[in-house]
Amino acid sequence: MNVRRQELEQKIEEMEAALAKLKQQLNLAVEEEQHESIDHLDEHLEEMDHKWENIREFWPIVVKEFRERFGKK
Amino acid sequence: MSKETVLTASPTHVSDSHVAELTQGPTWFKWIQIAGLVYLLLVAVSLIGGGFKLAAGDHAKELFAFASNPVAGLVVGTVATALIQSSSTVTSIIVGLVAGGLPVSIAIPMVMGANIGTTITNTIVSLGHVRRGDEFRRAFSAATIHDFFNIMCVLLFLPLEIMFGILQKLGGWASTHLVGAESMSMKGLNFIKPVVKPPVELIKSSMANFSVEVSGIVMIVLGILAIFVVITFIGKLLKSIMVGRSKQILHSAVGRGPVSGIASGTIVTVLVQSSSTTTSLVVPLAGSGVFSLRQVYPFTLGANIGTCITALLAATAITGPNAVFALQIALVHLFYNLLGVIVIYSVPFLRELPIKGAEKLAEVAVGNKLVALGYIAGMFFLVPFVLIGISNLLSG
The missing domain is CATH 1.20.5 (Single alpha-helices involved in coiled-coils or other helix-helix interfaces)
Known part of the structure; x- marks a missing residue:
């Protein structure tokens, strides 16, 4: 496997992990907003x-x- | 039911100050008031049953011959509920009428219609967002998703009911087991009769000078008025007591998926004894964009299940030979709503239809408000009567 391909795979993995983390953060933010709305x-x-x-x-x-x-x- | 509804629709003129007076005070006092109102509800249902039996005698079926056409029954349930804006009131009245001799087969389409009629309230609530385009689109779709779901339920179950009487058989089987076919008195609920009977007998005996028919009609009218007032006040009191508990339930349902949404919708509706309160509650939540249409959808379905508690409670007021039928119609209401949720929500294709319908209608209504007006007038008043005309023509 060449270095270029390894680097790309590595970057994709990192980006996917970052994306999953962002999605999780977004879900938490949405849920927080929902809890606030329920308080009203x-x-x-x-x-x-x-x-x-x-x-x-x-x-x-x-x-x-x-x-x-x-x-x- | 709002204060305004009470003022405009109640023939007894329950005023704002009455409502305010009743919903103030310590919680324990409110619970005592609720207990008193539940007792009045039982008396009222019993009054309707007794009155209908007196007025109609053995001719209950003939009296409701006009509703023996299932479409007519459906329309009666829809329009009555849309006008009164309380499916609990209408289903409780239906339980009383069945106790008085109205055949269950005629009452079933009426109960189905009550489900449709009750959705007018949250549609009216959604009109409050009309000046804000996107917000209105979201609010209107959150309101009408309930309409689309209930129409689908009728389209699925009414033909099946006409052909095979599935719900009637299911309700009959369950009520016979619960009531007991021999004595026809509710197992374990026999204490209701001695408690409810005295005021009913008192009213009956106070009209000894009138003919049997007049006495019966007066009892029916009194019963209907009492149910209307009782359910209005119970709704107000429970709303003020249960708001905290409802918040807890909703908080616990956030981020937990559709089953939790259905369960929380059911519990909140049982707590406030009003499906229109529950379904109206989601309108501003969805309108603000904080909750998506898909998230409020299961909660709305839960309201359909939770609202059955009132008719079941009303059925406990009935004793004697017709107790089994009163419970049967209350159970039919429950099975119908349970089956509707199970069948439609568990089949992905069917589940998507109310979402698509509500989104499309809201999109059109945002661009053309006349469509929103036409929808409300057509859905709850014009189309029902056109349907009656068509079905009468077809049945010759």
Whole structure:
């Protein structure tokens, strides 16, 4: 086996190990973010109590879009 | 169920201040209130059963002849749940009606429809993200994945039920074993009857001056109102008590895969007694991008299983010859949701369909909000009635 090939294989192994480590770090960061989000569960539950306000907010957007698509130009 | 829902939909006008008063105070007091409300739920279900028996007599089947078409039953369940926004309320009412003589075969499509109807709540919650494009896309898909899954369940199981009555047989077999075919009284749950019977008898005797039919109808109406109010208040109380425990469960499910997600969705739904609360909870979690659609999907499925607890609880209120049928429909609800999760989620091709459907719909809805509006109006109200028309035409 020539030196060049050995060097390349060695580099690939190192990069793969580094990539696996990065993926693991990313997973941990994502999970940390998820735990933080779960800590705000109370606020998300409150959001449910305002669902009719969501419709009030949604309605003018729909009306505007309707006018844009079907209104006289 | 939100405060707004209570205000707009409850005929008894449960006000914001009532809800606030009830959800304040020490935890032990809230538990006492919950125990009282559960008792009221049992009385209410019993009231509906007794009332329906009085009003319909031996004609319960004829009274619900319009729903003997399975599509009509499905639509009744869907639209009623979408309007009330609580599948627990609708399934508890169905348990009461079955106790009063409604045939289980007619009730099964209604229960399936309740699963579809309940998904309107989280779709409405997702509209809160409408001004932020990407966030709306993620939130809307997290909400509608539940719709697609429930529609698939109906498409798979309703034809099988019509042809072979699988769920009815399964529920019948299990309920006979649990209740006992001879005495028809719940094994080990006989204490329910003496506790529930006095208020039902009191209401019945207080209407001695009215005809049997009128008394029955009044009892049904009272029962439905009571179930509505009870489930609203229980939901509020449990939400305030169980938020900490729900957090713990969700924390423990992070990074553990789909089975853990299904289990945590089930447990959280049992704790808050509301599948729409659980499925609405995932909307902001997915909308922010912190959880992916694939991660919230199993949690949503768990909500379908957890919500069956209310109908099972309601069935314990029923004693006498129809107890076995009341338990049968509650068990059908459980088996239907369990089988749905097992069959659809364990087959990779089927598992992917709700994800693909929800992603595609959300993509289109972001570009055209009219599609989102059309989807809600069509899915929960227009299409159901068109289906009834078509099925009536086909059945001649």
